[in-house]
Amino acid sequence: MSFIQVRNVWQQYGDQTVLENLRLDIDQGEFCALVGASGCGKSTFLRMLLGQERPHRGQILLDDKPLVAEPDPSRGIVFQRYSVLPHLSVLDNVALGLELPRAPLLGRLFGRAKAEARTQAAQLLRRVGLDHALDKYPSQLSGGMQQRLAIAQALIMKPRMLLLDEPFGALDPGIRKDMHALLLELWQETGLTVLMVTHDLSEGFTLGTRLLVFDKVRNDPQAPGAYGARITYDLPLNLDRRATREAVAALPAHVTGALKTA
Amino acid sequence: MRLINRKPGPSWRISLAMLPFALLLVAYLAGSAARLAENPQDKLLPSVVQMADAVERMAFKEDPRSGRYLLWDDTAASLKRLAMGLAIAAALGLSLGILAGSLPLFGAALSPLLTVVSMIPPLAILPVLFIVFGLDELSKVMLIVLGITPVIARDLEQRAREIPAELLIKAQTLGANTWTLILRVVLPQLLPRLLIALQLALGSAWLFLIAAEAIASTDGLGYRIFLVRRYLAMDVILPYVAWITLLAWLMDLGLKRLTRAAFPWYEGGRA
Numbered sequence: 001m002s003f004i005q006v007r008n009v010w011q012q013y014g015d016q017t018v019l020e021n022l023r024l025d026i027d028q029g030e031f032c033a034l035v036g037a038s039g040c041g042k043s044t045f046l047r048m049l050l051g052q053e054r055p056h057r058g059q060i061l062l063d064d065k066p067l068v069a070e071p072d073p074s075r076g077i078v079f080q081r082y083s084v085l086p087h088l089s090v091l092d093n094v095a096l097g098l099e100l101p102r103a104p105l106l107g108r109l110f111g112r113a114k115a116e117a118r119t120q121a122a123q124l125l126r127r128v129g130l131d132h133a134l135d136k137y138p139s140q141l142s143g144g145m146q147q148r149l150a151i152a153q154a155l156i157m158k159p160r161m162l163l164l165d166e167p168f169g170a171l172d173p174g175i176r177k178d179m180h181a182l183l184l185e186l187w188q189e190t191g192l193t194v195l196m197v198t199h200d201l202s203e204g205f206t207l208g209t210r211l212l213v214f215d216k217v218r219n220d221p222q223a224p225g226a227y228g229a230r231i232t233y234d235l236p237l238n239l240d241r242r243a244t245r246e247a248v249a250a251l252p253a254h255v256t257g258a259l260k261t262a
Numbered sequence: 263m264r265l266i267n268r269k270p271g272p273s274w275r276i277s278l279a280m281l282p283f284a285l286l287l288v289a290y291l292a293g294s295a296a297r298l299a300e301n302p303q304d305k306l307l308p309s310v311v312q313m314a315d316a317v318e319r320m321a322f323k324e325d326p327r328s329g330r331y332l333l334w335d336d337t338a339a340s341l342k343r344l345a346m347g348l349a350i351a352a353a354l355g356l357s358l359g360i361l362a363g364s365l366p367l368f369g370a371a372l373s374p375l376l377t378v379v380s381m382i383p384p385l386a387i388l389p390v391l392f393i394v395f396g397l398d399e400l401s402k403v404m405l406i407v408l409g410i411t412p413v414i415a416r417d418l419e420q421r422a423r424e425i426p427a428e429l430l431i432k433a434q435t436l437g438a439n440t441w442t443l444i445l446r447v448v449l450p451q452l453l454p455r456l457l458i459a460l461q462l463a464l465g466s467a468w469l470f471l472i473a474a475e476a477i478a479s480t481d482g483l484g485y486r487i488f489l490v491r492r493y494l495a496m497d498v499i500l501p502y503v504a505w506i507t508l509l510a511w512l513m514d515l516g517l518k519r520l521t522r523a524a525f526p527w528y529e530g531g532r533a
Contacts, residue, residue: 083432101436104441105441106445
């Protein structure tokens with residue numbers, strides 16, 4: 001069975017229908033780009049995957065089990081803004097993800113456990129190119145660096161899927177390109193399932209292995225809220241990358257292990 | 263250049279800041295001199311020399327009756343009450359604010375209560391405090407606590423609500439439970455705001471302190487002022503008021519500096 005199964009999901013607020021009858025299967029390791037006009041429910045869909053909202057009807061299965069109805073470490077998230085904690089340094093922002101699950105009482109680690117968490121966090125931060133800014137506060141970072149931090153923060157949890165809600169919407173084009181490269185590298189290294197909402201079609205085409213277009217098929221001018229959006233196009237993209245990924249996945253584990261460390 | 267576009271330079275800024283104080287001082291000295299020239303026994307606007315004498319008597323000479331230095335004793339007594347009141351109010355206000363602001367179930371129960379309680383004029387229940395807690399220290403501290411806790415709690419509740427939902431969700435994806443989420447995300451973000459709330463509540467805290475001391479006390483700055491009022495001792499009252507003002511101003515400055523030193527991320531984080 002597929003990794004994520006969306007079974008006839010509807011979402012409505014009051015009499016405003018946002019999504020109708022969504023049916024979708026997503027395999028492990030796919031990079032889905034979710035595009036569509038604003039207000040067409042792509043972010044709503046992402047919030048349901050995150051557990052921030054519950055479907056009005058239907059259900060979403062992760063590995064054949066119903067999705068946990070509140071945010072948890074199995075799903076990483078990067079928002080467009082407010083993704084990082086302003087009161088923690090760059091290093092602590094990432095180390096926090098190692099501290100919280102292990103310290104349910106105090107929320108922090110001490111001594112060697114703390115040092116280990118910080119070393120591990122520093123390694124990941126080097127990978128995203130933030131090793132020069134470990135002691136800075138997020139407000140001292142540029143927008144692009146803040147989003148690098150937010151991605152590192154999500155990845156330290158080794159989530160089962162990474163959800164991105166217009167993560168690069170506020171960045172200027174040059175920086176955005178760098179971020180695309182970084183994100184693709186990380187996706188290739190980790191084999192993570194990624195779902196990314198974007199309003200930039202070309203971004204969706206560049207990054208995704210699958211493009212999902214959300215749109216309203218039916219529209220009643222007398223009752224604008226009566227019908228919701230569906231997925232109108234489901235396009236496989238970047239088949240070469242998808243094939244590479246599948247080929248790598250088919251290799252025996254000891255070979256892929258060697259590849260990943262190389 | 264239009265007035266709205268003219269800004270003072272650094273040296274101008276200092277001179278302009280001094281100017282109103284200097285004018286007030288000159289006006290007082292002139293008034294005092296004129297009244298004293300007419301009637302040397304006048305008590306309403308004492309001269310600088312008379313006030314200096316009073317300060318000398320209150321601060322640097324033993325009181326003949328008690329053998330104590332009254333100004334310092336009064337100051338210590340008042341500051342102790344104020345500090346206890348502020349500390350208890352800060353702890354209570356912070357706890358209530360976090361509960362009401364970040365846990366919707368608690369907020370539903372607490373918010374309306376806080377709104378109503380903050381409307382009770384604290385001085386109106388001062389007699390109740392005297393009856394319940396006696397005339398000792400406790401009732402004075404309680405007046406400060408009851409007077410400023412609702413204000414601090416409501417402010418922090420509001421600030422807790424303003425923490426972006428994204429941050430709370432992010433922390434949950436990082437493995438936080440409700441308790442550690444409050445401990446590591448909500449609390450540290452509210453602490454600088456608590457200091458600012460305290461700074462704003464300082465004025466009311468002093469008001470309640472002086473009021474409580476004026477009504478029932480045997481020492482304290484407020485007690486002394488209301489005691490010597492019987493003898494029209496303006497030469498004592500005015501220096502005491504200046505001293506209280508100085509103390510309050512220093513506390514305000516201290517809180518401001520502390521906020522900046524302890525939470526370097528705060529000012530930048532608001533941009």
